[in-house]
Amino acid sequence: MNAIDIENLVKSFGTKKAVDRLFLQVMENEIFGLIGPNGAGKTTTLRIIATLLKPTSGKVSIFGHDVVTESEKVRELISYLPEESGAYNNLSGMEYLRFMASFYSNKGDGIDSIVKEGAEISGLEDRLKDKVKTYSKGMKRRLLVARALMIRPKLAILDEPTSGLDVYYAHYVRDIIKDYAKRRGVTVLLSSHNMLEVQYVCTKVALINNGRIVEQGDPKGLMEKYSSSNLEDVFIKVSRLA
Amino acid sequence: MPKPLLNLILKEVKELMRDPKILVGTVLMPLIMFGVLGSVFSASISSTEEAVKNLSLIVVDEDGGVISSSFKSFLQSNPRFEVKTYYIPSFEEALKSLPELNASAIFLLPKGLSDNVTKGIPGQMKMYVVFSSLSIVEQGKASMLQSMLEAYNKALSLQIISSELPSSNPLFVSNPISSRYYTYFKGNVADIPPQLVASTISTQMMMMPVVIMIMLMTTMTMAATAVAIEKEAKTLETLLTLPVNRLTILVGKLSGSLFVALLGTVAYMFGFNYYMNSLLGGFGGGQQTLDLSSLGITVTPIGYVLLGIVFFISIVATLALAVSFSVFSEDVRSAQNSISYIYIIIIVPLLLFMFIDINTLSLPAQIALYAIPFTHTMNATREILLGNYQSVLFNILYLVVFTVVILYIAAKLFTTEKVFTTKFTLKRRPAKKEL
Numbered sequence: 001m002n003a004i005d006i007e008n009l010v011k012s013f014g015t016k017k018a019v020d021r022l023f024l025q026v027m028e029n030e031i032f033g034l035i036g037p038n039g040a041g042k043t044t045t046l047r048i049i050a051t052l053l054k055p056t057s058g059k060v061s062i063f064g065h066d067v068v069t070e071s072e073k074v075r076e077l078i079s080y081l082p083e084e085s086g087a088y089n090n091l092s093g094m095e096y097l098r099f100m101a102s103f104y105s106n107k108g109d110g111i112d113s114i115v116k117e118g119a120e121i122s123g124l125e126d127r128l129k130d131k132v133k134t135y136s137k138g139m140k141r142r143l144l145v146a147r148a149l150m151i152r153p154k155l156a157i158l159d160e161p162t163s164g165l166d167v168y169y170a171h172y173v174r175d176i177i178k179d180y181a182k183r184r185g186v187t188v189l190l191s192s193h194n195m196l197e198v199q200y201v202c203t204k205v206a207l208i209n210n211g212r213i214v215e216q217g218d219p220k221g222l223m224e225k226y227s228s229s230n231l232e233d234v235f236i237k238v239s240r241l242a
Numbered sequence: 243m244p245k246p247l248l249n250l251i252l253k254e255v256k257e258l259m260r261d262p263k264i265l266v267g268t269v270l271m272p273l274i275m276f277g278v279l280g281s282v283f284s285a286s287i288s289s290t291e292e293a294v295k296n297l298s299l300i301v302v303d304e305d306g307g308v309i310s311s312s313f314k315s316f317l318q319s320n321p322r323f324e325v326k327t328y329y330i331p332s333f334e335e336a337l338k339s340l341p342e343l344n345a346s347a348i349f350l351l352p353k354g355l356s357d358n359v360t361k362g363i364p365g366q367m368k369m370y371v372v373f374s375s376l377s378i379v380e381q382g383k384a385s386m387l388q389s390m391l392e393a394y395n396k397a398l399s400l401q402i403i404s405s406e407l408p409s410s411n412p413l414f415v416s417n418p419i420s421s422r423y424y425t426y427f428k429g430n431v432a433d434i435p436p437q438l439v440a441s442t443i444s445t446q447m448m449m450m451p452v453v454i455m456i457m458l459m460t461t462m463t464m465a466a467t468a469v470a471i472e473k474e475a476k477t478l479e480t481l482l483t484l485p486v487n488r489l490t491i492l493v494g495k496l497s498g499s500l501f502v503a504l505l506g507t508v509a510y511m512f513g514f515n516y517y518m519n520s521l522l523g524g525f526g527g528g529q530q531t532l533d534l535s536s537l538g539i540t541v542t543p544i545g546y547v548l549l550g551i552v553f554f555i556s557i558v559a560t561l562a563l564a565v566s567f568s569v570f571s572e573d574v575r576s577a578q579n580s581i582s583y584i585y586i587i588i589i590v591p592l593l594l595f596m597f598i599d600i601n602t603l604s605l606p607a608q609i610a611l612y613a614i615p616f617t618h619t620m621n622a623t624r625e626i627l628l629g630n631y632q633s634v635l636f637n638i639l640y641l642v643v644f645t646v647v648i649l650y651i652a653a654k655l656f657t658t659e660k661v662f663t664t665k666f667t668l669k670r671r672p673a674k675k676e677l
Binding site: 013087090 | 245246249253256260261475476477483484485486487659662663
């Protein structure tokens with residue numbers, strides 16, 4: 001079964017089509033990268049998969065469950081990290097993780113184990129005791145990435161996961177995503193306009209432009225196909241051809 | 243209670259109570275504000291009482307007759323106040339001495355005063371009251387001096403009656419008919435002057451709607467802030483992708499806001515009560531509240547239950563209204579701006595109930611007014627006090643229907659993508675440039 005199945009997806013806001021006849025399949029256990037420039041339709045697609053927006057037309061299913069008619073079931077399987085996301089400023093990092101964990105386990109032990117995993121992923125150590133409002137942008141992002149992964153979702157949807165992080169922590173987060181997906185068998189769909197990042201983390205990528213998938217495949221295969229040394233070059237060449 | 247709902251309520255309360263702006267503005271400010279106001283009022287009353295007890299007065303006696311000497315004796319023998327009296331021969335000198343003697347008034351007893359009074363011609367005594375700081379203390383001193391003069395006049399009148407009509411009772415002659423006032427209200431007669439009933443009811447009628455208004459406005463601000471803060475802090479998207487029913491999220495937010503708003507209301511009522519006690523206990527506790535139960539104006543146990551129902555439904559209606567508006571706001575500031583327009587439908591019925599009889603309005607005005615849900619809140623609180631429970635049941639019915647409709651709208655809005663896609667702004671359109 002595919003983790004994600006998107007057929008002929010269209011999403012319009014008034015007269016503007018943010019997503020235009022998009023087809024996409026993501027296999028289970030893949031780390032799939034959706035890459036494209038700003039305004040290409042990445043975030044809208046991710047929001048539809050995360051059940052926040054409804055498609056204008058087309059069909060989107062997650063592990064066989066429709067995002068419109070079975071949205072509550074879909075939300076049990078996914079974890080979504082929005083690009084511009086925050087945490088509750090007046091809670092401590094630990095309280096925030098515990099609050100989020102409480103929706104995924106009914107038992108105290110279960111919650112403790114999820115929070116422990118979240119604390120490890122974040123790498124924030126003692127700073128988790130401090131209120132979120134005292135965190136830097138990078139620290140907040142690490143907390144949010146930890147929140148998204150700690151619950152061991154079947155599908156993690158990460159919109160620009162390293163946004164706002166410095167080189168060191170961006171590298172740290174990429175390694176965590178790679179390692180976590182492999183270790184826990186989590187399917188990851190991530191979007192980024194940083195194509196080098198996607199090249200490093202993802203097992204498969206799709207290039208999106210003007211709301212449509214213009215090319216997809218594994219990074220190595222695409223680079224060979226377009227005789228390019230990196231995905232950025234691939235994207236430029238594909239865009240010109242399109 | 244389902245665990246996700248409990249988690250959401252606890253998170254909401256923690257977030258709101260840890261926000262210094264909300265904690266100070268909602269819970270601490272009413273206590274501080276009314277505490278300070280009450281203390282200032284008490285201090286002002288104490289200083290006034292202290293000031294009138296130790297009056298310094300200047301008497302300019304140009305008369306030198308029996309009346310002036312009896313007035314001087316009256317000043318010295320007044321048991322209520324310790325009056326220090328200075329006698330200065332001329333008015334000009336008295337004016338010059340004022341700053342040095344720190345006197346509160348000059349009594350000028352003009353030449354011929356005694357002659358006139360003894361001949362049966364009304365005399366005139368002049369009192370110059372000194373105002374220096376224009377504070378409430380001055381007002382207290384002025385009224386005290388005036389009542390002092392009136393007391394002397396009354397004593398003099400009794401003295402004249404007893405000398406002119408030795409066989410008569412001076413008290414009877416000066417006041418031949420005494421009156422006793424009763425109040426009749428809805429079949430009940432009470433031995434209470436109508437003015438006292440009116441002042442007590444107006445105090446209660448003023449207190450209740452003001453407390454309700456503050457409570458509703460606090461609740462509204464709280465709910466709008468709770469929703470808008472999720473949008474401002476970019477946490478709403480994450481919250482809405484959690485495996486929990488969106489209606490539960492909405493109820494969690496409303497319940498958290500309700501809890502904090504009730505806490506704020508309790509703080510407000512404590513503060514207001516302290517302030518009212520300071521106010522009513524003023525000037526030796528002369529004005530006291532009155533038990534109006536003998537007139538049937540009281541809240542029975544059924545009345546309290548109905549009052550609780552009215553308050554609860556009104557608060558839920560307010561919360562639902564606030565959520566419906568703030569859900570389209572991008573941040574806390576614009577949410578608070580947008581709900582400030584709803585304040586009008588709370589304030590209008592409040593003012594009308596406080597100052598006019600709604601039944602005297604034209605029919606269209608009454609219909610328009612009763613279309614506002616909070617008119618029913620105000621009306622119900624008054625009718626409960628007066629024991630008109632049938633009218634209260636109609637008020638409750640209207641509030642329930644309104645609340646259900648608004649809650650339905652709020653729930654619909656919260657469960658659709660409009661939360662993300664619609665942005666409600668109340669910015670003014672830029673003025674057209676003149677060519």
